[in-house]
Amino acid sequence: xxxxxxxxxxxxxxxxxxxxxxxxxxxxxxxxxxxxxxxxxxxxxxxxxxxxxxxxxxxxxxxxxxxxxxxxxxxxxxxxxxxxxxxxxxxxxxxxxxxxxxxxxxxxxxxxxxxxxxxxxxxxxxxxxxxxxxxxxxxxxxxxxxxxxxxxxxxxxxxxxxxxxxxxxxxxxxxxxxxxxxxxxxxxxxxxxxxxxxxxxxxxxxxxxxxxxxxxxxxxxxxxxxxxxxxxxxxxxxxxxxxxxxxxxxxxxxxxxxxxxxxxxxxxxxxxxxxxxxxxxxxxxxxxxxxxxxxxxxxxxxx
Amino acid sequence: xxxxxxxxxxxxxxxxxxxxxxxxxxxxxxxxxxxxxxxxxxxxxxxxxxxxxxxxxxxxxxxxxxxxxxxxxxxxxxxxxxxxxxxxxxxxxxxxxxxxxxxxxxxxxxxxxxxxxxxxxxxxxxxxxxxxxxxxxxxxxxxxxxxxxxxxxxxxxxxxxxxxxxxxxxxxxxxxxxxxxxxxxxxxxxxxxxxxxxxxxxxxxxxxxxxxxxxxxxxxxxxxxxxxxxxxxxxxxxxxxxxxxxxxxxxxxxxxxxxxxxxxxxxxxxxxxxxxxxxxxxxxxxxxxxxxxxxxxxxxxxxxxxxxxxxxxxxxxxxxxxxxxxxxxxxxxxxxxxxxxxxxxxxxxxxxxxxxxxxxxxxxxxxxxxxxxxxxxxxxxxxxxxxxxxxxxxxxxxxxxxxxxxxxxxxxxxxxxxx
Amino acid sequence: xxxxxxxxxxxxxxxxxxxxxxxxxxxxxxxxxxxxxxxxxxxxxxxxxxxxxxxxxxxxxxxxxxxxxxxxxxxxxxxxxxxxxxxxxxxxxxxxxxxxxxxxxxxxxxxxxxxxxxxxxxxxxxxxxxxxxxxxxxxxxxxxxxxxxxxxxxxxxxxxxxxxxxxxxxxxxxxxxxxxxxxxxxxxxxxxxxxxxxxxxxxxxxxxxxxxxxxxxxxxxxxxxxxxxxxxxxxxxxxxxxxxxxxxxxxxxxxxxxxxxxxxxxxx
Numbered sequence: 001x002x003x004x005x006x007x008x009x010x011x012x013x014x015x016x017x018x019x020x021x022x023x024x025x026x027x028x029x030x031x032x033x034x035x036x037x038x039x040x041x042x043x044x045x046x047x048x049x050x051x052x053x054x055x056x057x058x059x060x061x062x063x064x065x066x067x068x069x070x071x072x073x074x075x076x077x078x079x080x081x082x083x084x085x086x087x088x089x090x091x092x093x094x095x096x097x098x099x100x101x102x103x104x105x106x107x108x109x110x111x112x113x114x115x116x117x118x119x120x121x122x123x124x125x126x127x128x129x130x131x132x133x134x135x136x137x138x139x140x141x142x143x144x145x146x147x148x149x150x151x152x153x154x155x156x157x158x159x160x161x162x163x164x165x166x167x168x169x170x171x172x173x174x175x176x177x178x179x180x181x182x183x184x185x186x187x188x189x190x191x192x193x194x195x196x197x198x199x200x201x202x203x204x205x206x207x208x209x210x211x212x213x214x215x216x217x218x219x220x221x222x223x224x225x226x227x228x229x230x231x232x233x234x235x236x237x238x239x240x241x242x243x244x245x246x247x248x249x250x251x252x253x254x255x256x257x258x259x260x261x262x263x264x265x266x267x268x269x270x271x272x273x274x275x276x277x278x279x280x281x282x283x284x285x286x287x288x289x290x291x292x293x294x295x296x297x298x299x300x301x302x303x
Numbered sequence: 304x305x306x307x308x309x310x311x312x313x314x315x316x317x318x319x320x321x322x323x324x325x326x327x328x329x330x331x332x333x334x335x336x337x338x339x340x341x342x343x344x345x346x347x348x349x350x351x352x353x354x355x356x357x358x359x360x361x362x363x364x365x366x367x368x369x370x371x372x373x374x375x376x377x378x379x380x381x382x383x384x385x386x387x388x389x390x391x392x393x394x395x396x397x398x399x400x401x402x403x404x405x406x407x408x409x410x411x412x413x414x415x416x417x418x419x420x421x422x423x424x425x426x427x428x429x430x431x432x433x434x435x436x437x438x439x440x441x442x443x444x445x446x447x448x449x450x451x452x453x454x455x456x457x458x459x460x461x462x463x464x465x466x467x468x469x470x471x472x473x474x475x476x477x478x479x480x481x482x483x484x485x486x487x488x489x490x491x492x493x494x495x496x497x498x499x500x501x502x503x504x505x506x507x508x509x510x511x512x513x514x515x516x517x518x519x520x521x522x523x524x525x526x527x528x529x530x531x532x533x534x535x536x537x538x539x540x541x542x543x544x545x546x547x548x549x550x551x552x553x554x555x556x557x558x559x560x561x562x563x564x565x566x567x568x569x570x571x572x573x574x575x576x577x578x579x580x581x582x583x584x585x586x587x588x589x590x591x592x593x594x595x596x597x598x599x600x601x602x603x604x605x606x607x608x609x610x611x612x613x614x615x616x617x618x619x620x621x622x623x624x625x626x627x628x629x630x631x632x633x634x635x636x637x638x639x640x641x642x643x644x645x646x647x648x649x650x651x652x653x654x655x656x657x658x659x660x661x662x663x664x665x666x667x668x669x670x671x672x673x674x675x676x677x678x679x680x681x682x683x684x685x686x687x688x689x690x691x692x693x694x695x696x697x698x699x700x701x702x703x704x705x706x707x708x709x710x711x712x713x714x715x716x717x718x719x720x721x722x
Numbered sequence: 723x724x725x726x727x728x729x730x731x732x733x734x735x736x737x738x739x740x741x742x743x744x745x746x747x748x749x750x751x752x753x754x755x756x757x758x759x760x761x762x763x764x765x766x767x768x769x770x771x772x773x774x775x776x777x778x779x780x781x782x783x784x785x786x787x788x789x790x791x792x793x794x795x796x797x798x799x800x801x802x803x804x805x806x807x808x809x810x811x812x813x814x815x816x817x818x819x820x821x822x823x824x825x826x827x828x829x830x831x832x833x834x835x836x837x838x839x840x841x842x843x844x845x846x847x848x849x850x851x852x853x854x855x856x857x858x859x860x861x862x863x864x865x866x867x868x869x870x871x872x873x874x875x876x877x878x879x880x881x882x883x884x885x886x887x888x889x890x891x892x893x894x895x896x897x898x899x900x901x902x903x904x905x906x907x908x909x910x911x912x913x914x915x916x917x918x919x920x921x922x923x924x925x926x927x928x929x930x931x932x933x934x935x936x937x938x939x940x941x942x943x944x945x946x947x948x949x950x951x952x953x954x955x956x957x958x959x960x961x962x963x964x965x966x967x968x969x970x971x972x973x974x975x976x977x978x979x980x981x982x983x984x985x986x987x988x989x990x
């Protein structure tokens with residue numbers, strides 16, 4: 001009954017060919033949109049960054065790469081400051097966010113949903129309003145600042161150069177505090193997602209295999225939460241480094257970040273080539289750091 | 304419906320109602336079916352030169368297969384042997400690279416799945432998670448434009464004893480209940496052919512046995528053609544009238560379960576279906592209807608009709624014998640063995656007691672690790688590891704295979720997952 | 723056991739709980755301040771220091787010029803940005819999750835890049851385009867900008883959902899006589915719906931609250947975040963706090979109602 005016959009071709013590859021075109025039709029509008037409103041702008045910006053001229057006479061492409069050099073030599077303090085603030089805020093977010101993510105994932109029980117709501121809910125109040133609230137919280141002579149002063153914390157931070165005298169506002173501490181606060185949920189959510197996936201029995205198994213609670217965390221929980229740590233640090237570091245709102249609202253001219261410079265060059269000074277060059281340097285710096293970081297952490301599939 | 308007089312009665316009652324519902328004249332309209340079923344008892348399926356390749360990989364080599372109307376047909380094989388691909392080509396879920404699919408003599412190769420009068424019970428069921436049980440079962444009727452589905456769905460749910468769970472979601476049901484929903488969802492459409500893709504794979508052993516019998520009974524009562532894909536040889540043999548054993552994209556052998564078991568034609572079938580002892584032997588010649596062979600210093604005979612390979616003097620042949628057909632006699636009693644039986648002497652290497660029988664591994668000069676199953680009727684206390692024994696069997700119970708094959712084929716295939 | 727050591731042990735065991743709740747306090751503190759100061763009656767133009775209790779702002783939330791106008795503009799932009807980015811993003815997500823095609827990895831990178839880039843870069847480059855094209859800044863430029871940066875987030879959310887969907891469900895639908903269109907409508911779409919809804923909600927929230935990209939592309943158009951930003955320079959009306967508090971309360975209420983409804987349905 002079962003014999004081998006010569007293959008007979010069948011005339012039904014027509015629908016298959018039609019199916020092959022489906023993904024392109026699905027992609028077309030969205031990709032077109034991104035090409036026009038994301039890729040093309042970057043190209044324009046690249047061209048702007050090597051233009052010279054003035055607002056009155058107009059700008060022309062003169063391949064003036066010196067703009068990059070000038071921008072860097074003039075604004076490198078703001079660059080370094082941005083990276084330092086961004087990195088500090090990211091570290092603080094990890095430090096503050098991990099216990100809360102852990103608490104929600106493993107210890108919250110029936111309060112889990114309520115805690116999640118409380119983490120997300122602040123999002124619904126405009127973050128500018130909430131950042132302004134920090135002005136009140138950290139106001140000179142307010143309860144927080146007085147308490148920090150009487151605990152001699154301010155003396156210590158003053159010595160470290162992150163606060164000045166009896167002020168917290170308009171100091172690096174205030175800006176980093178604002179950045180940490182603003183991007184903390186972006187750390188907590190991915191952390192929670194990866195912690196929540198960990199089988200609770202792994203903790204028991206590690207305990208059964210003679211691991212003390214701290215060792216369980218170091219050898220089992222933390223390594224398993226690495227995808228969340230990587231995603232969380234990226235989601236925090238990238239926007240924190242490019243941010244200019246916290247520096248503007250909570251800092252002074254001494255805390256200006258690179259975002260502030262780009263914003264003022266573009267919107268106030270109207271020096272488009274410098275703004276474009278700075279944007280490109282920032283983008284290149286961040287993409288490089290992110291790529292190195294992803295390679296090093298060995299989790300290439302965070303996206 | 305019978306009241307509670309034991310589970311058997313209830314099941315009987317259910318099944319009669321089931322057959323009344325499904326055959327022979329379906330009550331629902333079926334505007335989309337490609338073939339008119341006036342006979343009511345299933346449809347024959349014919350595959351001609353059908354094959355499937357993915358790039359350089361050939362999942363199914365060109366094969367012809369004909370499944371008679373109303374039969375219970377099983378495609379048996381290990382994972383990756385092409386059995387599921389073959390089933391999916393019948394369902395229309397996979398386009399064959401070459402060949403044609405015919406249902407009741409009508410070529411349906413170019414028809415999309417939704418225009419074929421076949422339904423599938425998917426592996427792990429594929430119940431729609433966003434619909435409740437009722438809507439899952441009603442899905443096919445609704446798609447075909449049946450206006451009032453209520454009566455049919457309710458009867459069908461009553462039939463599979465899930466009437467009170469109609470508004471539950473699939474996730475809230477146990478594996479066995481989900482399986483019954485999947486069967487109900489397919490059968491309510493009165494398909495000409497029901498395709499089952501490892502339908503019992505996710506169930507535990509006891510439930511699986513129960514569902515095997517239930518499916519078999521449904522099939523005999525409604526007479527629909529069933530094509531069943533499984534990796535479980537016991538399941539295939541229990542349920543199917545005809546079994547096709549597949550290996551590496553080819554049908555190795557096709558036939559009734561007993562024929563496959565008693566007369567395997569390849570080492571793969573011999574090893575995959577149950578266990579076989581395969582002894583390599585030299586052909587000495589023929590005597591009447593028998594082939595005379597020698598393995599080591601032991602002479603064996605084999606009826607020529609029981610060999611699928613030609614016996615040429617001086618060449619080799621594989622002699623196969625099932626473990627339960629071998630009788631084990633202690634060497635001291637060798638004289639009591641009747642004439643005309645093949646005898647092999649050896650020493651018991653291992654024995655394990657399984658309740659109904661005892662399984663022995665015997666090392667002999669013709670082969671090491673010969674397997675013997677002895678019924679625990681009268682146990683001989685001397686048959687312990689180390690004991691010298693004689694293995695003997697009726698030559699008519701053994702079979703001959705071409706020695707050019709891999710003796711180990713089919714022994715260590717992974718019997719899990721999809722085909 | 724010594725009560726002191728017992729207390730110390732309790733403390734050590736619940737260290738993570740205490741630290742976590744501390745973080746939660748840090749997260750919620752500004753909202754408490756915003757709420758409290760919505761009942762303030764400040765002396766000057768700035769609402770940074772507590773003076774005395776008043777419900778003036780609550781009884782007259784639109785009492786400040788342009789505030790409610792900016793709010794409704796933000797809502798309108800967020801709505802359209804959500805529609806636009808959800809439609810475009812869902813299509814891309816389906817293509818990426820369901821099909822193998824040649825440019826697949828390029829498309830994935832193109833989707834990832836906007837999320838891996840500081841907002842200010844995207845904002846400045848888009849504004850450069852509009853400047854070069856001579857487009858006048860306003861509602862449309864803001865809407866385009868918002869759709870562009872929300873798109874990637876929708877793709878990510880929907881793709882995750884579609885990828886986790888068992889392809890056999892669609893095959894089962896086809897096997898049960900559903901045409902491709904019916905399969906999409908009756909099976910694929912309902913199952914992907916939570917992912918699409920998540921993407922849409924995220925778009926709405928991102929668009930409504932966006933400042934940086936809007937700042938570069940709005941011209942003289944004032945969205946709600948733009949209004950708040952401006953008020954930080956000109957003087958912050960209490961009404962800002964009223965709106966912030968109301969949004970917080972409405973959001974929490976919605977979530978709680980949804981949770982209760984879900985629990986009731988599960989029970990019945």
